[in-house]
Amino acid sequence: xxxxxxxxxxxxxxxxxxxxxxxxxxxxxxxxxxxxxxxxxxxxxxxxxxxxxxxxxxxxxxxxxxxxxxxxxxxxxxxxxxxxxxxxxxxxxxxxxxxxxxxxxxxxxxxxxxxxxxxxxxxxxxxxxxxxxxxxxxxxxxxxxxxxxxxxxxxxxxxxxxxxxxxxxxxxxxxxxxxxxxxxxxxxxxxxxxxxxxxxxxxxxxxxxxxxxxxxxxxxxxxxxxxxxxxxxxxxxxxxxxxxxxxxxxxxxxxxxxxxxxx
Amino acid sequence: xxxxxxxxxxxxxxxxxxxxxxxxxxxxxxxxxxxxxxxxxxxxxxxxxxxxxxxxxxxxxxxxxxxxxxxxxxxxxxxxxxxxxxxxxxxxxxxxxxxxxxxxxxxxxxxxxxxxxxxxxxxxxxxxxxxxxxxxxxxxxxxxxxxxxxxxxxxxxxxxxxxxxxxxxxxxxxxxxxxxxxxxxxxxxxxxxxxxxxxxxxxxxxxxxxxxxxxxxxxxxxxxxxxxxxxxxxxxxxxxxxxxxxxxxxxxxxxxxxxxxxxxxxxxxxxxxxxxxxxxxxxxxxxxxxxxxxxxxxxxxxxxxxxxxxxxxxxxxxxxxxxxxxxxxxxxxxxxxxxxxxxxxxxxxxxxxxxxxxxxxxxxxxxxxxxxxxxxxxxxxxxxxxxxxxxxxxxxxxxxxxxxxxxxxxxxxxxx
Numbered sequence: 001x002x003x004x005x006x007x008x009x010x011x012x013x014x015x016x017x018x019x020x021x022x023x024x025x026x027x028x029x030x031x032x033x034x035x036x037x038x039x040x041x042x043x044x045x046x047x048x049x050x051x052x053x054x055x056x057x058x059x060x061x062x063x064x065x066x067x068x069x070x071x072x073x074x075x076x077x078x079x080x081x082x083x084x085x086x087x088x089x090x091x092x093x094x095x096x097x098x099x100x101x102x103x104x105x106x107x108x109x110x111x112x113x114x115x116x117x118x119x120x121x122x123x124x125x126x127x128x129x130x131x132x133x134x135x136x137x138x139x140x141x142x143x144x145x146x147x148x149x150x151x152x153x154x155x156x157x158x159x160x161x162x163x164x165x166x167x168x169x170x171x172x173x174x175x176x177x178x179x180x181x182x183x184x185x186x187x188x189x190x191x192x193x194x195x196x197x198x199x200x201x202x203x204x205x206x207x208x209x210x211x212x213x214x215x216x217x218x219x220x221x222x223x224x225x226x227x228x229x230x231x232x233x234x235x236x237x238x239x240x241x242x243x244x245x246x247x248x249x250x251x252x253x254x255x256x257x258x259x260x261x262x263x
Numbered sequence: 264x265x266x267x268x269x270x271x272x273x274x275x276x277x278x279x280x281x282x283x284x285x286x287x288x289x290x291x292x293x294x295x296x297x298x299x300x301x302x303x304x305x306x307x308x309x310x311x312x313x314x315x316x317x318x319x320x321x322x323x324x325x326x327x328x329x330x331x332x333x334x335x336x337x338x339x340x341x342x343x344x345x346x347x348x349x350x351x352x353x354x355x356x357x358x359x360x361x362x363x364x365x366x367x368x369x370x371x372x373x374x375x376x377x378x379x380x381x382x383x384x385x386x387x388x389x390x391x392x393x394x395x396x397x398x399x400x401x402x403x404x405x406x407x408x409x410x411x412x413x414x415x416x417x418x419x420x421x422x423x424x425x426x427x428x429x430x431x432x433x434x435x436x437x438x439x440x441x442x443x444x445x446x447x448x449x450x451x452x453x454x455x456x457x458x459x460x461x462x463x464x465x466x467x468x469x470x471x472x473x474x475x476x477x478x479x480x481x482x483x484x485x486x487x488x489x490x491x492x493x494x495x496x497x498x499x500x501x502x503x504x505x506x507x508x509x510x511x512x513x514x515x516x517x518x519x520x521x522x523x524x525x526x527x528x529x530x531x532x533x534x535x536x537x538x539x540x541x542x543x544x545x546x547x548x549x550x551x552x553x554x555x556x557x558x559x560x561x562x563x564x565x566x567x568x569x570x571x572x573x574x575x576x577x578x579x580x581x582x583x584x585x586x587x588x589x590x591x592x593x594x595x596x597x598x599x600x601x602x603x604x605x606x607x608x609x610x611x612x613x614x615x616x617x618x619x620x621x622x623x624x625x626x627x628x629x630x631x632x633x634x635x636x637x638x639x640x641x642x643x644x645x646x647x648x649x650x651x652x653x654x655x656x657x658x659x660x661x662x663x664x665x666x667x668x669x670x671x672x673x674x675x676x677x678x679x
Contacts, residue, residue: 149534246511
């Protein structure tokens, strides 16, 4: 009987099955439409052991606050979450209190109070319609999940932020639109946000558009997947445990089956 | 019940009145199993494990989920961000669906390769196809719950299929939606059904197991067990083999959950559902892609729907479509080749389902769809008339055979 099963495997049927599964997955690339190739950067958080670069994230928060937050909200993020990128409670309190949220006081009146660490990031517009109206009809998307919500999100974002070039002569750019070589269709409603020294970094890093794009992407990647470092760390322990379990159960199986195989 | 086999007095007392321990001892311990099963027979128990995993994680998720169009998306994000280890539970559930389908698809193709659907296991097979159908319904409704763009538009496309039914189609769609578009009532009922259908699956799985234990597992050479020399008790031999298989499965599963949790998902589903914005390409989850390709291959809407459901329907009648009395492909040289063609055909359909319905993809979809139905409706019934099967061994324990033994084995099979 062993003859049959071992023959089956020497035929490589299992290997074939596994490779077919992999083909099956890789076929699901959903990559239809025009394909734009973004520069592939070497992010500190990519790879199975990658972690976020705290300094870069903090600079990214500064870029978000001083450049992006004028139009883009991050409604899923709370100020208290900033602890994870290295801020202490007093810093978070101070950061939150620069914004105000409306609430109802004991007399039933709508009042404004400074935001607290437990509040979610205050969005720049009260609602979608106000956001559209202020931006010529284009809706500035919320950035809480932006890196997860775009294919190859981190590279895409960095490319988009640095992809503003002069439009080719034959391309008409309507009023209120801008030319970006990485945006699908090339015409984007967002004006170029990053210019040299658009922000002044406290740590002395030179604020080039490329640097700012990298930093804000690192910050937004964390905002999309705040659990990432915990997840990978736990994953390594789980994989080591499973390796041990697989090894032990394999040898236990071999030992238990030995008398049957001998027949 | 003169002498109990249990030593523990409490177990003995209970078992005398309610023989659950005898039942478990009989079905999980002594249960005689063919001794030549290969690793493809691991996938049944893996599917059971996946089902339990999905139910346990699903119940925990439902404690934190809000089935309302205004809160569903944010409640899932709250699970991901604020619930302790919520990301782990959700990623297990999300990837668990994909792994459940991987395991079940391998399980089904195992059955096709080794002829496990043939007499006397027809009902076992049919119950399995029923489980597949229930899984598809459950998975489809589960994908709607996070209320992302693909959730919403996938639900819109798939529920709209029913409008192809003549006369009552439109009314049926309105009835399914609970309104005039995919909206809050749709989300509510999908949540309710997504919660309850897994327990229906458990019920059918129990019947599947009862049917399995009636004649026992089929085996790689596909001949009946001739006596105790052909079998070994399920425990410890297959319990330990299943544990090893589970460890390997979990290694792949954990790698996906911890390191590539969104690999099998679609980025658009991290954008909240918006009825005013249609995504450029609406694609279902990967495990539906072959069926989606068949749907789009047929130029007529009703025809497409019929062929798509027909692709499952042919599986229900497969035990009667296949006229060959030889189970295992090892002894069917021509069928064996066509088996691999069918597998490649299904993978090709999966690929085509992910591609836009235009140009060469449409033509290929039609060819692949035609082959799928040719394989089931023409090849299975007619192949036995032209195929010369190899001589079957006399028994599982005597795979090397003399001419006389072979002749008698063939004769035995012919009589059936």
